[in-house]
Amino acid sequence: MTPxxxxxxxxxxxxxxxxxxxMPIIANSRPSGSSALTFAVMFSIWQLVFAVxxxxxxxxKTKTGLFxxxxxxxxRNRTILIGIATGIMFGLSSIIYVVAxxxxxxVNAAIAMQAxxxxxxxxxTLFLRKSKSPVEMAFTxxxxxxxxxxxxxxxxxxxxLSPWFLFALGVPLLWSIAHVIIREELTRTPITPVQVxxxxxLISALFLxxxxxxxxxxxxxxxxxxxxxxxxxxxxxxxxxxxxFWFHTVRHIDVSLASSIITPWPAVTMLLAVLFLGDSLQxxxxxxxxxxxxxIYGLLLVSIRRDRGREPSTKCTT
Numbered sequence: 226m227t228p229x230x231x232x233x234x235x236x237x238x239x240x241x242x243x244x245x246x247x248m249p250i251i252a253n254s255r256p257s258g259s260s261a262l263t264f265a266v267m268f269s270i271w272q273l274v275f276a277v278x279x280x281x282x283x284x285x286k287t288k289t290g291l292f293x294x295x296x297x298x299x300x301r302n303r304t305i306l307i308g309i310a311t312g313i314m315f316g317l318s319s320i321i322y323v324v325a326x327x328x329x330x331x332v333n334a335a336i337a338m339q340a341x342x343x344x345x346x347x348x349x350t351l352f353l354r355k356s357k358s359p360v361e362m363a364f365t366x367x368x369x370x371x372x373x374x375x376x377x378x379x380x381x382x383x384x385x386l387s388p389w390f391l392f393a394l395g396v397p398l399l400w401s402i403a404h405v406i407i408r409e410e411l412t413r414t415p416i417t418p419v420q421v422x423x424x425x426x427l428i429s430a431l432f433l434x435x436x437x438x439x440x441x442x443x444x445x446x447x448x449x450x451x452x453x454x455x456x457x458x459x460x461x462x463x464x465x466x467x468x469x470f471w472f473h474t475v476r477h478i479d480v481s482l483a484s485s486i487i488t489p490w491p492a493v494t495m496l497l498a499v500l501f502l503g504d505s506l507q508x509x510x511x512x513x514x515x516x517x518x519x520x521i522y523g524l525l526l527v528s529i530r531r532d533r534g535r536e537p538s539t540k541c542t543t
Contacts, residue, residue: 234477246493271461312428325393344401379509418472
């Protein structure tokens with residue numbers, strides 16, 4: 226297992242920030258007429274294609290992770306089952322991601338993804354018994370309020386609640402469950418981020434291809450269009466690189482802390498949406514993002530202070 230370094234985790238999370246900001250733009254820039262499921266299938270296949278070379282090299286040359294002698298049979302079987310379960314979660318989240326970006330809009334979908342730390346905190350509290358302080362809970366409730374403000378279009382009235390914004394929350398919900406589970410595997414077993422990414426991509430691709438063949442096999446014809454493939458390839462490449470960096474990130478720091486660091490990415494998405502998609506920003510979107518960012522950075526500062534308090538003192542005593 227790799228030693229955990231907070232500084233390394235923070236740097237890797239910052240790289241993820243810029244990568245993840247581009248994905249809603251790529252998804253919404255694809256040629257019209259293609260379904261969300263078809264696009265999710267194709268970029269998942271490209272993701273798998275990009276994952277193969279590094280996985281093969283690691284399996285042949287380094288003999289680490291699943292291929293090391295330290296990986297016991299029972300441990301390996303448990304990891305494979307977890308890989309299948311989380312791969313299906315990621316497959317479902319890919320479909321929701323594309324539909325949400327299209328229906329809710331790139332900016333709204335991007336801000337909805339900011340519920341990720343909220344769900345991560347919830348799962349870490351419930352399943353990993355990581356207690357949260359009153360200050361952390363205050364910031365968490367502030368985050369919920371900001372999300373509700375955005376979901377109602379700034380009106381705070383229930384009748385203004387956007388169903389597509391609520392649908393978009395399915396992405397951070399599934400991501401947070403899967404990432405908390407995977408983080409435990411990365412810190413407790415010899416499995417590597419490269420291997421996690423490969424099996425996550427493989428299971429997701431198989432699940433989505435099977436779903437497409439059942440629901441709408443004729444959609445495969447659309448997937449062979451050159452323009453469509455270029456956007457699917459771009460999405461698959463960015464997503465793959467982001468996953469590699471992300472799984473290395475959560476090897477060093479908690480999922481909730483890592484997801485807090487990438488908070489500003491909707492601001493980058495907002496700028497790209499205006500430049501490339503012709504979107505216009507609404508006042509309530511900007512207000513919601515500022516509130517969300519403030520709450521998550523509040524959680525980040527509390528986490529850093531708590532971690533510093535746990536560090537052993539380096540002063541000499543007599």
